[in-house]
Amino acid sequence: MKNIVVLVSGSGSNLQRILDSIEQGIIQNAKVSMVVADRDCYGLQRAENKGIKNILIPRGKSFCTLLDKEIPENTDLIVLAGFLSIITQEFCEKYQGKIINIHPALLPKFGGKGMWGHHVHEAVIAAGEKESGATVHFVTPGVDEGQMIIQGKVEIAENESPDSLAQKVHLVEYEIFPKAIQMVLNDLR
Ligand code: GRF
Secondary structure, three states: OEEEEEEEOOOOHHHHHHHHHHHOOOOOOEEEEEEEEOOOOHHHHHHHHOOOOEEEOOOOOOHHHHHHHHOOOOOOEEEEOOOOOOOOHHHHHHOOOOEEEEEOOOOOOOOOOOOOOHHHHHHHHHOOOOEEEEEEEEOOOOOOOOOEEEEEEEEOOOOOOHHHHHHHHHHHHHHHHHHHHHHHHOOOO
16 A cells, blocks of 8 residues: 655645545555645645544744654655645655656746746736646656656637636646556556
């Protein structure tokens, strides 16, 4: 059985999708052993509802040091599912190849510091892009720069708003994130 730790900062709908995918067998032979949030958020409640250990480590300078102390030794994968703090270089190096993130755009475009949540979708629309999507990638010290695992695309309509684009991108995230997790856990990249 593979053990996954999920980090969240928000509503945690991707966390929910991961939990459902495990129940449905889309992600096999795995469990979420712990959920960690860097602020009070609904993601913690989703874990609580499923009886999964969940902890809040307040965001700030010592977040990664405190997080490292909490990560169980048998952890196979750390999944950033709408997680907003930057992971330190030291932490990235220690868990190299074992941390993945989902980003709501087609990296390498529209990534990096400041490119999160609605900022991403606003920038994509302002740039007149015809398509957007989501990218699952490994986490390395350079923000949003790690090796890509899967991308999923969506078309941008003429009258697309950042909110409507965010909704479309979420749907594609729910498709690709469980697939990426299954691939990485089974070394199928
Ligand atoms: C997703 O769009 C993800 O790509 C981004 O943050 C959002 C999280 O949404 N990193 P949720 O909390 O999973 O609903």
